[in-house]
Amino acid sequence: MKEPVEVSRPYSAKLFLQTVIARAYPRVIGAQRERSWMFFDVFLPFLSVSAYVFVYRAIGAPETYIGFVVMGGAMIAFWMNILWGMSSQLYWEKEQGNLALYIMAPNSMMAILLGMALGGMVATTLRALVIILVGSLAFNVQFALVSFWALLGTFLLTMVALYGMGMMFSSIFLMLNREAWHLANLAQEPIFLFSGFYFPIKSLGFWIAAGASIIPLSVGMDAMRQLVFPDGPTFGFLDVRIELAILVILSIGFILGARYLLAAMERLAIREGRLTESRR
Amino acid sequence: MLGRLRTFRIAAWLGWQIESNWTDPFLFAVYSIVKPVAGAAILVVMYGVITRGDFSSPLFSYIYLGNAFYIYVGAVMAGISWAVIDDREHYKTLKYIYISPVRVPFYLVGRGVARFLTGTISVMITVMAGLLFLNLQLDLGTVNWLMFISALVLGVVMLANLGLLLAGVTLLIAHHFFLIGEAVASALYLFSGAIFPLDVLPDWLRPVGFAIPLTYWLELLRRALVGNVAEAFPTLSNFSNTQLFGILVGLTVGFGLLSTLIFRWCDHQARERGLIDMVTNY
Numbered sequence: 001m002k003e004p005v006e007v008s009r010p011y012s013a014k015l016f017l018q019t020v021i022a023r024a025y026p027r028v029i030g031a032q033r034e035r036s037w038m039f040f041d042v043f044l045p046f047l048s049v050s051a052y053v054f055v056y057r058a059i060g061a062p063e064t065y066i067g068f069v070v071m072g073g074a075m076i077a078f079w080m081n082i083l084w085g086m087s088s089q090l091y092w093e094k095e096q097g098n099l100a101l102y103i104m105a106p107n108s109m110m111a112i113l114l115g116m117a118l119g120g121m122v123a124t125t126l127r128a129l130v131i132i133l134v135g136s137l138a139f140n141v142q143f144a145l146v147s148f149w150a151l152l153g154t155f156l157l158t159m160v161a162l163y164g165m166g167m168m169f170s171s172i173f174l175m176l177n178r179e180a181w182h183l184a185n186l187a188q189e190p191i192f193l194f195s196g197f198y199f200p201i202k203s204l205g206f207w208i209a210a211g212a213s214i215i216p217l218s219v220g221m222d223a224m225r226q227l228v229f230p231d232g233p234t235f236g237f238l239d240v241r242i243e244l245a246i247l248v249i250l251s252i253g254f255i256l257g258a259r260y261l262l263a264a265m266e267r268l269a270i271r272e273g274r275l276t277e278s279r280r
Numbered sequence: 281m282l283g284r285l286r287t288f289r290i291a292a293w294l295g296w297q298i299e300s301n302w303t304d305p306f307l308f309a310v311y312s313i314v315k316p317v318a319g320a321a322i323l324v325v326m327y328g329v330i331t332r333g334d335f336s337s338p339l340f341s342y343i344y345l346g347n348a349f350y351i352y353v354g355a356v357m358a359g360i361s362w363a364v365i366d367d368r369e370h371y372k373t374l375k376y377i378y379i380s381p382v383r384v385p386f387y388l389v390g391r392g393v394a395r396f397l398t399g400t401i402s403v404m405i406t407v408m409a410g411l412l413f414l415n416l417q418l419d420l421g422t423v424n425w426l427m428f429i430s431a432l433v434l435g436v437v438m439l440a441n442l443g444l445l446l447a448g449v450t451l452l453i454a455h456h457f458f459l460i461g462e463a464v465a466s467a468l469y470l471f472s473g474a475i476f477p478l479d480v481l482p483d484w485l486r487p488v489g490f491a492i493p494l495t496y497w498l499e500l501l502r503r504a505l506v507g508n509v510a511e512a513f514p515t516l517s518n519f520s521n522t523q524l525f526g527i528l529v530g531l532t533v534g535f536g537l538l539s540t541l542i543f544r545w546c547d548h549q550a551r552e553r554g555l556i557d558m559v560t561n562y
Contacts, residue, residue, distance in 0.1 A: 040463065047466035051475060055323065058476035059339065061330040179303060186311055189318035198322055203329045 019111035020118065027085075027119025032126075041077065041127045042134065049073030049135050052198050063142065064231045065199070070135035071228075072197035074128040075221050078162060079191060081124040083184045086166030089116055090174040091181075099174075103269075109262050113170060117163035144230040151227045154240070157247045158220025164254030165216060171261035175268065191215060196222065200235035209237050216250050219243040287382040291390025295359070298366065299394040316351050316402035317409060323347055323475060324414060335415040338509040339477075344416055345505060346474040346498050348406040353439060353468060353494065355399025358461050359392030360443030364450040366391075368558065375557040385543060388447050389440050396436065418505055427521065428504035431528070435497040438532040445539035448546035452555060468494050478515040493531035496524050 031037065052069045093099040102112055135141065145151060173180040194212040195201070201209040201218050212218040223243040226232040237243070300308050327340055334340070367374040377387060410416035446461055453460070469475070471485065472494035478486055489495050499516050502509075503524075516524065550556055 044462055044466055047463070047470050051466070051470045052326070054470075054476045054480045055326060055343065056330065058343075058480045059327055059330045061326075065326075065330070182303070182311060186315060189315050189322070193318045193322050193325070199326050199329055203325055 015106070016108055016111045019107040020115040023112050023115025024119030024122070025115075027116065028122050031119075031123040038127065042130045045073045045076055045131050046134055046138075048076070049131070050138070053135075053139050062231070064229055064235070066139050067136075067141040067143070067229050068200065068225060068235075069198050070132060070139060070141050071221065071225060072192075073135060074131040075217055076192065076197055077124050077128045077131065078121075078159070079195070079197075079217060080188075081120045082162060082166040082169070083187055085120045085124075086113075086116060086163065087169035087173045088180055088184045090170045091176065094174065103266070109266065110167075110259060113167040113258065113262070116170075117167060120166075121159055121163055142230060143228050144232075146227045150240070151224060154220060154223045154227060154244060154247075157244060157251065158216050158224070161216035161220070161247050161250040161254055164251055164258060167258035168254050168261055171258065171265040174265055191217075194218065200225065200237065202235055202237045213237075213246055214250070216247060216254075219246050219250075223247075283381075284383050284386045287386045288390040288393075291363075291387045292393035295363070295391040295394035296397070299398065312398045312401060313405055316348075316406055319351075320344065320347055320406045320409070336417060338417065338506075338512055340414075341417045341506050341509050342477065342502065342513060343475050344410050344414070345407070345418075345502050348403050348410070349435075349498060349501050350469060350472075350474045351399050351402050351406065352396070352436065354465050355395040355402075356392055356436060356439040357443040357446060357465065359395030359399075360388050360440060361446035361450050361461055362395075363388050363391035364447050368556070369560065372557070372559060378551075378556050384547065385444055385540075388444065392440065392443055417509055422507065424504045424507070428501065430525070431497060431500035431504055434525075434528055434532055435494075435501070438493050438497065438528070438535060441532065441536045441539040444543050445535075448539070448543035451546050451550040452553075468492060471495075472498060473515060474498055477513045479513075493528055493535060496528040496531070500524050500528065 049069055049072075052073075053066050056065045056069065090099060093102065102109065136143070173183065176183065192198070194204070194208070195215050195218040196204065196209075196212070197217075201212055201222055204212065209218070219238070220243070222237045223240045226236040226240050229235075238246075303311070323343055327343060328335070331337065331340075364374065367377060378384065407416070407418070411418055442464075446464060449460060471481070471489045472492050473481075473489055474494070478489045478495065481489060496516070499519075500521065503521060519527070
């Protein structure tokens, strides 16, 4: 059989930027247009947060833990966005027939993934802020912010690493079929557990927490908790500076990984002709 | 009646194939076990950190068992209502089911059986893990098995009714089918006292918990399994087991009638408005 010809894509910074904006646009604007989604995106995590807050109250936990739960509940929105809005997205685009159009268009697939990531990040940040606001008011959470800029920097670095991970996963998930749905579904409770969404990861013990640090939210959230809660540093896993260094390494690794896997996925898809194949 | 049973049986077989044939049996077993065990582990870590590992406390048994049996809520309710989405949006076969000579509610309930089975395995593994590793105060020799099985069966019937109600609503909506099921399950998790005694809720929220059949179902299961430990919590301590069964039967019948009426109305509306073969790609 004749080997397929691999065509390199022309690079243009302007086209790259346009693609990023074009893909981010429906994420940001479309998500705001569907108001009922905003309601559910805030209401559902708030129900879970409330349930865990009442568990802590039932067992007489210190109030700091209530704050941990509220922050964890807000950060879950990002993880869900990574799973369903990033990792599974290319698979869904394939199912709906859009992926072939993305590939045929003379733009970079990295730009499409980046647009998805930026759009998802902005839309999800709005929801996460509302969850924190509502949760803090409902449960009277006390904050003691050490430095706004340190918090903002930590948050942004966490997002870069997290969405880099999402970009990488989207290529992997694309090569799966029905397994993609099940894997995304599976990567919820175990990640909630190992990332310490509802308790400090220090509670898991050093080695488990160290292993869990491969998930950017684990270390990112631990660092942010140390920066915003009065007793935060007491519950911290590592020094904030070390956690920031881990996030930098994860960011670089995941973005390079995303680039490599995307190219590998394209090559494989072209060679095996599976790019637009839909297996039910 | 035989035709309805056949529909139920074939739908259950179909549901099992859809749920399980996407991967090899080992990965499927891992998938079925990891999620609920991880969910339980979150509560175990939360509890262990605060109480410094006092797993022999009655409160731990209360939380752990409530959480374990709550797995059935998601499994049965979502199993039934999700069949509408699967067949309408994904496989695009709901229209063929509707024109075939089957009773749709029996078909949908049958489709929920697969998740009920995987849910049962998850519940058993979660409870066994509690017994083996967490000093869960459950003595299998003192369990009131008759009460346990009666309550379990009654609860599954009640959950199937709620699942049918959700399936009816799902027939009419293009959007939010993920969210409505999840919202109902989360709200029930919060208000039924599944993982904390209802007394912890603010006064003005407690009546919601008392109106939900799940509250009584979980209480009966706990009483059947850990007897006096469960009765020690004040929320429902004034009720005898017979009274709890009476309330649960009453609410199950009430919700059953309501579900039937709502499903019939939604089913009629969906046919009238041409929604049976709707594909939203949403």
